[in-house]
Amino acid sequence: MADTSFRAKHRANPLFLRDAELRQAMELLFFAYRDFTGEADAILADYGFGRAHHRVIYFVGANPGITVSELLQILKITKQSLSRVLGELINDGFVHQRTDKVDRRRRRLFLTAKGADLERLLTDRQSQRIADAFRAAGAEAVEGFRTVLRGVINEEDRERVARPARPTAI
DSSP states (O other): OOOOOHHHHTTOOOGGGGGHHHHHHHHHHHHHHHHHHHHHHHHHHHHHHHHHHHHHHHHHSSTTTTTTHHHHHHTOOHHHHHHHHHHHHTTTEEEEEEEOOOOOOOOOEEEEEHHHHHHHHHHHHHHHHHHHHHHHHHHHHHHHHHHHHHHSSSSHHHHHHHHHHOOOOO
């Protein structure tokens, strides 16, 4: 017979669904987002860039050769907004676009060396913040955190982030 004492002690308590608990979780997300983006925002400001630029740089760096249409699906912004941001990044030498070899209407996006340097700077700073929090929380909490975040993400995008993380050292 299986030992149920652990499960009995650690059974989910529905009190975490109370309004006060949900509000606390929302507040934690707001503060975490503020601090997660704050340092990157300061670096981006030196370039005259904002968070939209950061997201483009991040996702192009994580997905070399991504098409403009795939990037639009991820970012969920208008073509006009992406066009403005992408135009600046291309003109300033951070992103390079190539015409697809099979479908000449498709444009594939890549970071230039300059773009890769900026992406690495931004990602290294944010990765360090997350690594510190992960170390403090422990492996079980990290998996719970990932589960909760996946649950917050729109269902259609969950599959996109369900893929294994890129192997990197913490």
